[in-house]
Amino acid sequence: MPGRILIVDTVATNRIVLKVKMIAAQFQVDACGSRIEAEAIISTNRPDLILINLSDPVEDRHAFCKTLKSERETANIAVIAVGVADTARARLAALDAGADDVLPNPMNDVLLMARIRSLLRVSSAWEDLLMRDTTSRALGFEEAPAQFQPPAKVALLTPDDTDASGLLDMLRYGLALPVKQIRTPEVLKNNSTRPAPDLFVIDGTRQHGDDRQLFGLVSDLRSRAATRQSGLLVITPDASPDIAAMFLDLGADDAVPECLATAEITLRAKALIRRKRTHDHLRTTVRNGLQAALTDPLTGLYNRRYVDPHLGRLVEQSRLSGQALAIMMLDIDHFKSINDRFGHPAGDSVLVQLADRLRENLRAIDLVARVGGEEFLIAMPRTSAAQAHAAADRLRRIVNRAPFDVGKAHPPLNVTVSVGVAVRPHSELTEKAAKQMCDEADTALYAAKSAGRDQVAISRAASRSAA
Known part of the structure; x- marks a missing residue:
């Protein structure tokens, strides 16, 4: 079913251009120029995703984005920041405000649509889990108590045993976690008895054969029961938006060019780990709380x-x-x-x-x-x-x-x-x-x-x- 998208941008021409693109892609679209208008639309026609220009000279859109992500009623609405200056500082500020992704101008339309589809899939799965959890609460079941969680498991997938020390060091330092390097053929072996990592980081900049093999790896990880819930972050060659879009459509949670700053890559990786663990907790609550009685x-x-x-x-x-x-x-x-x-x-x-x-x-x-x-x-x-x-x-x-x-x-x-x-x-x-x-x-x-x-x-x- 088509999703509902809200465009928030002070510049009318920007709103019109984006609205035409979204309607052509069969989305339902609302558009406005201010936070007050946006809040009114959200209260009556809750969107599944918001495209927001954070570079407004009058309003503090970063604060608006933080408010959306901090309130229970709107926290699940996916947010893509558009019109952001293509600098490490501006991108990190947008992500820190709660944006799920940042697409500076000029935007690549193929990548934009792939990002939207990917975020809407996640939003739909989250909405289903959250609704079932809310139903269980309405029936009087308490949320499962939070338990101690061991450190997250992260694996770096590379096509062979060649030196990946630079990427490993970056991930280990940025995440403050041990990161294990695994050859891609090994991860597809039958090892369902061992828990899958919380996050797979796939090095898409090295030679994995041809692109089809790497695309197949992402699709395979997403389809297998043992790895279906793991986060998938693909690092792609620079200036390859079409390749990034393909990874997203095949089930990757994020696809980022290797030129991004270490801080942004690790910030995105941390967000995927948090999301995966939150989803795991909700699934456990729903399964254990409702299975017997409902x-x-x-x-x-x-x-x-x-x-x-x-x-x-x-x-x-x-x-x-x-x-x-x-x-x-x-x-x-x-x-x-x-x-x-x-x-x-x-x-x-x-x-x-x-x-x-x-x-x-x-x-x-x-x-x-x-x-x-x-x-x-x-x-x-x-x-x-x-x-x-x-x-x-x-x-x-x-x-x-x-x-x-x-x-x-x-x-x-x-x-x-x-x-x-x-x-x-x-x-x-x-x-x-x-x-x-x-x-x-x-x-x-x-x-x-x-x-x-x-x-x-x-x-x-x-x-x-x-x-």
Whole structure:
């Protein structure tokens, strides 16, 4: 889904040029020239990312940036500083103020778009973790107590054992941490029993074969379970913005030219380590605090106790983002006959396999929960009526296309589901919208059952919003 971007720049021509570029890239865009205007927009249409010119001669934009990053409601909004003088002092001041990245003029459009995509991915993952953590607090669960953390582990990846003492010394001195040099072929060996480093620094200035091998390394590290959560910082050759953009699109958290000052490279590395450890802590809190009480023990999906407060958060998020919210009710057709004919173990097996199919075919930001014996709820933020209908029908077909294994004593069983869909635009999401939408989806589900089962029905309200 497209992100929402806010442009803050006193110079009207700068705002216009950036706005045209962002709209062409299919982003939703707001633009303003002052802090007061920006704060008003943030309060009504919360952006996912802010492009801010910190070199304003009238306002202290650095202080504004620090305020954004210090307040809980806005700390997760990604910030890119633009129009900054291309000096080490100016760049460090922007990063110290809380900017996630600095792009001096003239900006490279390819690198700008790659930076935006990378930061929006991180923001989306953080928002999901934070929302789940907030839901757990609303249910009365305390945050896991902070525990002693050992020093961060940092690895420098180089293509061979050639001398990298200069880069190693820079990282060790700047981070005040031990940094281990690892050859790139070694890191891809199966060593899942050892904890992965908190940060990989990849030396992209040396010969790793061809560029495709180095790109493949970044993609491989990001896709493997053992290294997926590690920070990835790539040091690229100078004057290579297209290469840096490719690394970012493949999953690197940051890509910086080797000409940058030591202080800036280590500042960026420290930020990635902090972000990784904060994400780890949130994931642990969510996993340990919610697993036992808020999940269905059979399917591993969230249960009704989790759903109610989380839907309230989704409604509020959709109101702020200005995007629609969809809720589905999905029910297994003739489930009672499965239990009657084949026994409850067979019915349980169908429920587990169905949960797996739903989980594997939905986005990370979507919520899927078991809310009744054979009834499942799916909530999809940032989803229009047309998209929700298409997603519901796709899930229905995924259930249909392969039979379910119900044990050696019985042949594989064909199973169908019926789905009811309710969708509301952000302008119609009131405080009571979550319960109302669940009722609407239930009514649509009943209509799908009455019409013959194995089909999707959309609520009348959703149909009107799509018109």
